Amino acid sequence: MATLSDVARRAGVSPATASRVINGSSKPVTEDLRERVLRAVAELQYVPNAHAQLLARSHRMAVGVIVHDVSDPYFAEITRGLQRVATDQGRLLTICNSYRDPDRELEYVELLRGQQVAAIILAGSGYHDATFTRLLNEKLAAYEATGGRVAVIGRHEHSGDAVMPDNRAGGRLIGAELYELGHRAIGVVAGPAVLTTTTDRLTGLRESLAAHGLSLPEHRVRHAEFDRDGGVAATAALLDADPGLTAIVALNDSMAIGALALLRSRSVPVPRQVSVMGFDDMPIARDVTPALTTVRLPLVEMGARAMSLALDPGAAAPRVEVLPAEVVRRDSTGPAPEVVPVRPRAAGSGASAG
Amino acid sequence: MATLSDVARRAGVSPATASRVINGSSKPVTEDLRERVLRAVAELQYVPNAHAQLLARSHRMAVGVIVHDVSDPYFAEITRGLQRVATDQGRLLTICNSYRDPDRELEYVELLRGQQVAAIILAGSGYHDATFTRLLNEKLAAYEATGGRVAVIGRHEHSGDAVMPDNRAGGRLIGAELYELGHRAIGVVAGPAVLTTTTDRLTGLRESLAAHGLSLPEHRVRHAEFDRDGGVAATAALLDADPGLTAIVALNDSMAIGALALLRSRSVPVPRQVSVMGFDDMPIARDVTPALTTVRLPLVEMGARAMSLALDPGAAAPRVEVLPAEVVRRDSTGPAPEVVPVRPRAAGSGASAG
DNA sequence: AGACCTCAGGCAAGCGCTTTCCTGGGCAGC
DNA sequence: GCTGCCCAGGAAAGCGCTTGCCTGAGGTCT
Numbered sequence: 001m002a003t004l005s006d007v008a009r010r011a012g013v014s015p016a017t018a019s020r021v022i023n024g025s026s027k028p029v030t031e032d033l034r035e036r037v038l039r040a041v042a043e044l045q046y047v048p049n050a051h052a053q054l055l056a057r058s059h060r061m062a063v064g065v066i067v068h069d070v071s072d073p074y075f076a077e078i079t080r081g082l083q084r085v086a087t088d089q090g091r092l093l094t095i096c097n098s099y100r101d102p103d104r105e106l107e108y109v110e111l112l113r114g115q116q117v118a119a120i121i122l123a124g125s126g127y128h129d130a131t132f133t134r135l136l137n138e139k140l141a142a143y144e145a146t147g148g149r150v151a152v153i154g155r156h157e158h159s160g161d162a163v164m165p166d167n168r169a170g171g172r173l174i175g176a177e178l179y180e181l182g183h184r185a186i187g188v189v190a191g192p193a194v195l196t197t198t199t200d201r202l203t204g205l206r207e208s209l210a211a212h213g214l215s216l217p218e219h220r221v222r223h224a225e226f227d228r229d230g231g232v233a234a235t236a237a238l239l240d241a242d243p244g245l246t247a248i249v250a251l252n253d254s255m256a257i258g259a260l261a262l263l264r265s266r267s268v269p270v271p272r273q274v275s276v277m278g279f280d281d282m283p284i285a286r287d288v289t290p291a292l293t294t295v296r297l298p299l300v301e302m303g304a305r306a307m308s309l310a311l312d313p314g315a316a317a318p319r320v321e322v323l324p325a326e327v328v329r330r331d332s333t334g335p336a337p338e339v340v341p342v343r344p345r346a347a348g349s350g351a352s353a354g
Numbered sequence: 355m356a357t358l359s360d361v362a363r364r365a366g367v368s369p370a371t372a373s374r375v376i377n378g379s380s381k382p383v384t385e386d387l388r389e390r391v392l393r394a395v396a397e398l399q400y401v402p403n404a405h406a407q408l409l410a411r412s413h414r415m416a417v418g419v420i421v422h423d424v425s426d427p428y429f430a431e432i433t434r435g436l437q438r439v440a441t442d443q444g445r446l447l448t449i450c451n452s453y454r455d456p457d458r459e460l461e462y463v464e465l466l467r468g469q470q471v472a473a474i475i476l477a478g479s480g481y482h483d484a485t486f487t488r489l490l491n492e493k494l495a496a497y498e499a500t501g502g503r504v505a506v507i508g509r510h511e512h513s514g515d516a517v518m519p520d521n522r523a524g525g526r527l528i529g530a531e532l533y534e535l536g537h538r539a540i541g542v543v544a545g546p547a548v549l550t551t552t553t554d555r556l557t558g559l560r561e562s563l564a565a566h567g568l569s570l571p572e573h574r575v576r577h578a579e580f581d582r583d584g585g586v587a588a589t590a591a592l593l594d595a596d597p598g599l600t601a602i603v604a605l606n607d608s609m610a611i612g613a614l615a616l617l618r619s620r621s622v623p624v625p626r627q628v629s630v631m632g633f634d635d636m637p638i639a640r641d642v643t644p645a646l647t648t649v650r651l652p653l654v655e656m657g658a659r660a661m662s663l664a665l666d667p668g669a670a671a672p673r674v675e676v677l678p679a680e681v682v683r684r685d686s687t688g689p690a691p692e693v694v695p696v697r698p699r700a701a702g703s704g705a706s707a708g
Numbered sequence: 709a710g711a712c713c714t715c716a717g718g719c720a721a722g723c724g725c726t727t728t729c730c731t732g733g734g735c736a737g738c
Numbered sequence: 739g740c741t742g743c744c745c746a747g748g749a750a751a752g753c754g755c756t757t758g759c760c761t762g763a764g765g766t767c768t
Contacts, residue, residue, distance in 0.1 A: 001500040014748045045496035050468040051405040052724035076425030114404040142399035146355040289643030406754035409723045
């Protein structure tokens with residue numbers, strides 16, 4: 001591997017001059033020398049050692065991101081937003097998948113700290129786990145104490161800058177929507193109970209149902225993995241225990257897709273017999289059949305905002321931006337069977353604010 | 355930021371000893387000192403500077419991966435395979451998205467080289483572009499000359515180790531399948547013509563149709579972006595020009611989903627009036643309606659194999675592993691209308707090897 | 709009891725780069 | 739013609755870590 005000294009030697013200059021030419025330093029270099037250096041670079045196919053540069057330079061350019069899983073569309077969208085702002089500001093992104101393992105999340109905080117990133121962004125639900133939360137906050141505090149910046153997406157446990165999707169309001173919207181359609185027997189396909197996202201959404205749903213004097217008994221809430229197969233399993237359990245359900249709420253779209261798959265396999269007509277609502281509005285939601293009614297979260301925007309917060313030197317007080325959720329009506333919901341709906345519905349699949 | 359010297363000073367030992375304790379060096383350290391060092395580490399929340407370590411150490415642990423877009427399920431699956439093998443061998447993965455921009459791909463090769471990665475893996479279609487190919491090969495050769503390892507997935511332009519999905523054979527399978535079902539008026543929803551993946555699959559399809567005396571006129575092949583919206587656009591163009599088509603082949607599943615969406619919006623029954631076949635077998639293919647008949651590629655396996663090749667010091671001769679494609683029959687294909695099918699089909703949605 | 713061996717621990721030389729500070733040559737000014 | 743200034747280029751000091759080599763204390767063998 002060619003080094004800067006090799007280049008300098010070949011060009012007949014000092015490493016200092018070579019460095020200045022290569023980095024376009026403000027210090028002027030004679031045209032003649034500049035050319036010789038550039039020729040040497042080309043001839044040797046020289047590429048600077050990024051680690052040596054980082055070690056020698058003072059300022060850090062990279063930003064670290066910890067998500068549950070980038071290949072999950074929810075995080076893919078958020079990452080798109082993060083990426084956009086980062087690229088605009090000439091920052092490099094290091095993306096880490098925790099695969100919903102809190103320990104791995106802690107490890108990644110250390111790893112990113114070791115990589116000297118300028119900021120760390122934590123995306124995705126927090127955990128109901130006091131020990132973990134304390135440990136995480138300690139590590140983040142240590143990082144911030146040495147000048148690192150931290151921003152979180154959708155986690156209340158951290159006291160710094162945050163972008164918060166309004167999960168609870170989204171849950172309320174679902175309750176209102178289904179109540180209005182006449183649904184009274186509602187089952188919930190929920191993600192792991194240990195995730196705050198799950199409980200927030202559930203709390204909102206409960207609140208709006210309670211406002212109408214309805215409660216959500218425990219046996220009508222089934223927890224499973226936050227993915228398609230979890231949705232299949234939870235829906236099956238729900239239906240087996242309670243065949244009379246007229247609506248199923250999945251606490252994210254992946255689970256909703258699983259729910260639809262199970263209902264189809266059992267030949268349950270959606271929405272004629274059972275309505276299904278999801279959460280997140282991932283891109284695929286419009287392409288399943290029936291197209292999924294869901295609660296939209298501005299995922300790309302959330303990523304963009306979080307990155308802006310992280311890169312902006314920042315006010316003294318922590319900034320918290322709450323982004324609203326809205327209902328997107330498509331074809332997977334309809335009036336509860338045997339009940340006159342409160343409000344007539346169009347058959348189309350257009351979206352509208354909730 | 356605490357440094358190793360800080361730790362050493364606080365523990366009352368030399369940096370050398372501290373380093374040995376922290377890295378679990380083979381050199382023995384007295385229990386007493388070891389404890390003091392570890393305590394100092396904890397108290398200072400010390401995390402080693404990864405760049406300094408990489409600079410000081412000789413061996414490289416990270417592996418670089420360049421894909422078109424990880425959030426595309428095709429690459430997400432491949433990445434899963436890469437990740438698995440990398441993790442097993444204690445390697446860290448740096449993932450770069452080129453977003454199908456050849457220039458960005460070149461930049462990333464340099465970037466990864468600068469990061470001193472042990473290997474670079476290029477996943478995703480190559481380009482029909484001689485200049486780019488030459489440039490890329492030059493850069494890769496320079497990297498390999500300094501001990502770097504390179505493996506590619508699905509690119510013939512590189513002469514080293516490679517994992518090749520059998521795109522051409524897959525194309526042939528599609529042709530055979532549709533011919534057998536009686537389809538004679540077939541349209542193709544294709545990705546960008548500049549991608550070798552597109553042309554390979556198309557070539558295979560043409561070959562099998564030619565074997566039956568059929569040709570594929572240019573106006574029945576529409577090129578667009580390799581995603582859902584590209585599928586919508588190309589299918590619309592296809593149908594407008596030729597309403598009598600009985601089958602549509604999409605050269606990947608994302609486009610196929612777009613095709614299904616467009617057909618639904620025009621109320622064209624699938625597969626009764628038009629059959630649709632995809633390519634890749636992404637996970638979502640089974641959850642759209644009708645479930646998508648497609649050609650399965652062992653994506654995870656491809657990633658795993660590529661990583662194995664890249665990490666295995668390697669034979670002198672380049673190793674090329676060709677992985678087979680197989681048809682997965684689901685519900686989006688059926689006999690051509692007005693034609694008695696060559697072979698009767700079951701109504702179920704089970705998958706079976708082709 | 710003396711010579712020798714063993715082994716824990718420290719010294720210091722890098723890894724490849726950036727950047728401050730210094731040097732020495734060329735020029736203008738007096 | 740001499741002093742002083744300006745400026746391009748170089749020397750060298752790190753950045754934070756690893757590791758080969760050396761040292762000196764303790765133990766062993768005769």
